[in-house]
Amino acid sequence: MFREARQNRIFQDVVEQxxxxxxxxxxxxxxxxxxxxxLRDMFKTSRGTLREALRVLEQKGLIxxxxxxxxxxxxxxxxxxQVSESLALLIQYQRVSLRDLAEFREGVEGIVAGLAAKRAxxxxxxxxxxxxxxxxxxxxxxxxRWDAFIxxxxxxxxxLARIAGNPVYESILQTIYNNIHLYFDRFLPREExxxxxxxxxxxxxxxxxxxxxxxxxxxxxxxxxxxFNRLMEKNQKEKTD
Amino acid sequence: MFREARQNRIFQDVVEQxxxxxxxxxxxxxxxxxxxxxLRDMFKTSRGTLREALRVLEQKGLIxxxxxxxxxxxxxxxxxxQVSESLALLIQYQRVSLRDLAEFREGVEGIVAGLAAKRAxxxxxxxxxxxxxxxxxxxxxxxxRWDAFIxxxxxxxxxLARIAGNPVYESILQTIYNNIHLYFDRFLPREExxxxxxxxxxxxxxxxxxxxxxxxxxxxxxxxxxxFNRLMEKNQKEKTD
DNA sequence: AATATAGTAATGGTTAAACCATTCTAAAGC
DNA sequence: GCTTTAGAATGGTTTAACCATTACTATATT
Numbered sequence: 001m002f003r004e005a006r007q008n009r010i011f012q013d014v015v016e017q018x019x020x021x022x023x024x025x026x027x028x029x030x031x032x033x034x035x036x037x038x039l040r041d042m043f044k045t046s047r048g049t050l051r052e053a054l055r056v057l058e059q060k061g062l063i064x065x066x067x068x069x070x071x072x073x074x075x076x077x078x079x080x081x082q083v084s085e086s087l088a089l090l091i092q093y094q095r096v097s098l099r100d101l102a103e104f105r106e107g108v109e110g111i112v113a114g115l116a117a118k119r120a121x122x123x124x125x126x127x128x129x130x131x132x133x134x135x136x137x138x139x140x141x142x143x144x145r146w147d148a149f150i151x152x153x154x155x156x157x158x159x160l161a162r163i164a165g166n167p168v169y170e171s172i173l174q175t176i177y178n179n180i181h182l183y184f185d186r187f188l189p190r191e192e193x194x195x196x197x198x199x200x201x202x203x204x205x206x207x208x209x210x211x212x213x214x215x216x217x218x219x220x221x222x223x224x225x226x227x228f229n230r231l232m233e234k235n236q237k238e239k240t241d
Numbered sequence: 242m243f244r245e246a247r248q249n250r251i252f253q254d255v256v257e258q259x260x261x262x263x264x265x266x267x268x269x270x271x272x273x274x275x276x277x278x279x280l281r282d283m284f285k286t287s288r289g290t291l292r293e294a295l296r297v298l299e300q301k302g303l304i305x306x307x308x309x310x311x312x313x314x315x316x317x318x319x320x321x322x323q324v325s326e327s328l329a330l331l332i333q334y335q336r337v338s339l340r341d342l343a344e345f346r347e348g349v350e351g352i353v354a355g356l357a358a359k360r361a362x363x364x365x366x367x368x369x370x371x372x373x374x375x376x377x378x379x380x381x382x383x384x385x386r387w388d389a390f391i392x393x394x395x396x397x398x399x400x401l402a403r404i405a406g407n408p409v410y411e412s413i414l415q416t417i418y419n420n421i422h423l424y425f426d427r428f429l430p431r432e433e434x435x436x437x438x439x440x441x442x443x444x445x446x447x448x449x450x451x452x453x454x455x456x457x458x459x460x461x462x463x464x465x466x467x468x469f470n471r472l473m474e475k476n477q478k479e480k481t482d
Numbered sequence: 483a484a485t486a487t488a489g490t491a492a493t494g495g496t497t498a499a500a501c502c503a504t505t506c507t508a509a510a511g512c
Numbered sequence: 513g514c515t516t517t518a519g520a521a522t523g524g525t526t527t528a529a530c531c532a533t534t535a536c537t538a539t540a541t542t
Contacts, residue, residue: 008503009524011296035493046526048289051495052296055252059300068534069492096408103356104409111348167337168345172413249532250495276522287497292524309505310521 014043014053022062022075029077033063098183098236101176102229106222108169109157113205113221115164117214124163128206131156139199146190149199156202160209160221187232194231198224255284255294263303263316274304274314339424339477342417343470347463349410350398354446354462356405358455365404369447372397380440387431390440397443401450401462428473435472442468 021027033039036054040047054073057063063073120128131152138149154177161173201224208217262268274280277295281288295314298304304314357365376393379386395418402414442465449458 011524037493048292048527049525051289052293052524054494055293055296056300059297065494066534067494067532069490070535071493071533073494100407100409103407107352108349111352115344166341166344168341252495278522289498290496293495295523306523307505308503308523311506312504312522314523 010043010045011049011052011056014045014050015056017043018053018057019060019062027075029075031075033073033075035072098187098229098232101180101183102225102233105176106225106229108173109160109225110218110222112161112164112166112169112173113209114214114218115166115169116160117209117212117217119165120163120209120212124159125206125210127159128156128163128209131159132202132206135199135202139195143190143192146195149195150184150188153198153202156206160205163209183232187235189231189235198228201227251284251286252290252293252297255286255291256297258284259294259298260301260303268316270316270318272316274316276313339428339470339473342421342424343466343474346417347466347470349414350401350466351459351463353402353405353407353410353414354450355455355459356407356410357401358450358453358458360406361404361450361453365400366447366451368400369397369404369450372400373443373447376440376443380436384431384433387436390436391425391429394439394443397447401446404450424473428476430472430476439465439469 018027018033027033034042036047036050040050043050054063054065057073058065061076063075065071065073116124135149135152135156138145138152158170158174158177161170164170201220205217205220205224208220259268259274268274275283277288277291281291284291295304295306298314299306302317304316306312306314361369372393376390376397379390379393399411399415399418402411405411442461446458446461446465449461
């Protein structure tokens with residue numbers, strides 16, 4: 001299955017071989033790698049070195065490691081993986097300001113909405129409609145479901161990214177949404193008036209996508225994201241004053 | 242300097258502590274961590290576990306490890322680091338098509354150019370002008386410097402991203418340019434006519450930025466990137482036919 | 483029979499001590 | 513003064529053992 005390891009840094013060679021196998025599709029998502037002690041023999045190396053290699057692969061997001069019997073290293077799907085630690089780190093440690101993120105989202109999500117309007121098929125529309133009615137339901141149930149509403153709101157944005165059909169946009173926005181909740185939790189005002197406004201925005205957006213109106217979808221999303229961002233920014237100012 | 246390690250996965254705890262110190266600025270870029278054997282004592286763990294932690298930090302791009310006396314783990318700068326392996330992996334293994342990347346660049350670089358035109362100061366303009374005359378020089382020296390010309394072309398694009406003043410756009414575009422050369426090398430036709438056209442594009446773009454014409458900068462860059470992409474795509478088709 | 487409980491084995495996580503490989507520095511020799 | 517060589521400091525690797533977690537199975541209890 002694998003070559004014997006060579007090179008200065010043996011673990012690096014092991015990483016490359018396994019990565020190669022995963023990315024070339026020899027090892028498919030969901031497959032389980034042999035146990036560490038067996039891999040050690042296959043690569044003719046020591047367990048410590050092999051574990052350093054697995055650590056790197058885990059950090060790259062290529063495998064997930066579980067303990068216990070029937071645990072082990074499981075191959076992750078290559079697509080849809082987070083575009084990365086690094087962007088996540090930048091966001092988490094706020095080297096990137098809320099304003100920066102907001103500006104980015106306004107620009108990029110506008111483009112994505114335009115593409116989505118151009119490319120949505122019948123099934124995509126159905127998904128958007130389903131999310132929309134979930135959102136409505138949350139809103140009707142009152143304050144207890146507001147967090148669920150916000151989650152669905154995000155899902156609609158990510159659905160648009162998927163529908164846009166470009167994995168670059170999709171993975172980047174996914175990374176951003178995976179981390180932006182840090183800001184949402186702190187600065188997003190939970191008021192019915194605001195959430196209802198959001199719902200009306202989303203509804204208009206879905207309709208524009210459904211009717212294939214690219215320019216309208218673009219500007220609607222831009223406005224929606226922009227309004228959202230200004231709200232958070234105002235809230236941020238008030239909290240830090 | 243550090244707490245003693247705890248948690249299920251000890252190396253994870255070590256990673257977090259060192260990462261915290263780096264991102265909070267306690268450990269500054271260029272600083273050297275103590276040798277492994279000393280860190281092992283500080284964290285009251287074993288060298289193997291400690292090395293797994295260092296491997297993770299290295300993979301995250303937070304430290305660089307060198308062998309030999311006066312080697313060791315050196316802290317990297319947090320900013321301007323690659324937005325990541327993952328996007329890089331997607332590009333390198335061509336899970337992302339040239340078409341996807343092209344579409345992304347057309348959209349995003351257009352936005353960035355608009356922002357740059359709005360925000361460029363005198364010094365920024367000087368930098369752009371300098372790059373532009375370097376590019377001209379390469380072009381005049383003929384075919385031997387064409388690769389240098391392409392490099393400078395990329396630098397101008399990245400300069401615009403920096404001038405736009407949003408680290409999110411900047412790091413993402415940097416990651417893309419760090420990897421896209423794989424496509425350039427294969428599919429970019431080296432013809433004087435094309436490079437000259439590129440130079441004229443760049444010149445117009447710099448002038449638009451200089452004069453603060455945001456909309457013009459936006460559409461010029463979009464056209465420039467678009468033309469470039471169509472060329473590569475045509476070349477890709479011919480080569481794979 | 484259904485359900486708890488305890489045992490068992492497979493797997494990753496950790497430790498320890500030694501040795502190897504690389505690289506800088508300083509002493510030795512010319 | 514230059515070159516060569518020896519030493520030491522550092523990361524890289526190996527080995528062998530033990531610990532911790534978890535799924536499954538056999539047993540005991542109801």
